Amino acid sequence: MKLNYKKKLCIFTTSRADYGLLRTFIKQIKNNKKFNSFVIATASHLEKRSGFTFKEIERDGIKIFKKINLNIENDTAKALSKSMATGIISFNKILEKINPDIIAFSLPFCLFPIFTTGFLKKGASKIPLEELPIITSHNFIADI
Numbered sequence: 627m628k629l630n631y632k633k634k635l636c637i638f639t640t641s642r643a644d645y646g647l648l649r650t651f652i653k654q655i656k657n658n659k660k661f662n663s664f665v666i667a668t669a670s671h672l673e674k675r676s677g678f679t680f681k682e683i684e685r686d687g688i689k690i691f692k693k694i695n696l697n698i699e700n701d702t703a704k705a706l707s708k709s710m711a712t713g714i715i716s717f718n719k720i721l722e723k724i725n726p727d728i729i730a731f732s733l734p735f736c737l738f739p740i741f742t743t744g745f746l747k748k749g750a751s752k753i754p755l756e757e758l759p760i761i762t763s764h765n766f767i768a769d770i
Contacts, residue, residue: 632662636726638717640669642679644732651730652688664691664724668713673698692720 637652639645655663665688670676672695683690694716696709721729 630659633660633727634724635661635663635728635730636666636721636724637663638666638668638729638731639671639683640667640731641671641676642682645671645679645683647732648730649686649688653686656688664726665689666692666694666717666720668694668716669696669698672696691724694720 635655637648637655639648639652652663652665655661665683667680667683667690671680671683672678672693680690680693694713696713696716698709699705
């Protein structure tokens with residue numbers, strides 16, 4: 627008897643800009659029988675000054691598995707360092723909980739803590755890190 631293992635795919639989105647690039651991919655992967663996807667909304671998606679853009683994700687019918695607030699106070703080096711530290715700790719906790727086979731993201735600066743955490747975990751667990759520009763999202767699904 628062959629067991630069908632669904633790969634766990636953790637998709638991080640940080641802003642309206644990267645969500646716009648990831649939206650089609652997330653919808654396609656949601657209907658793909660090879661994957662269990664976990665959407666994580668973080669950074670400016672959860673900021674009042676950005677309009678709480680996580681609501682756009684929810685309006686699109688996409689379930690957000692976890693919202694991680696980085697408490698970004700301003701764009702000073704001190705505030706950004708604090709937010710990145712919060713991100714690294716929080717992303718590590720969620721990655722330990724999900725234990726994904728693949729971590730997917732677009733690549734703005736605020737994803738540095740996600741990449742750092744994933745890179746550290748990759749050394750221990752060999753999780754593939756996938757940068758997914760819109761042009762390659764179709765190929766990514768086909769290649770898995």
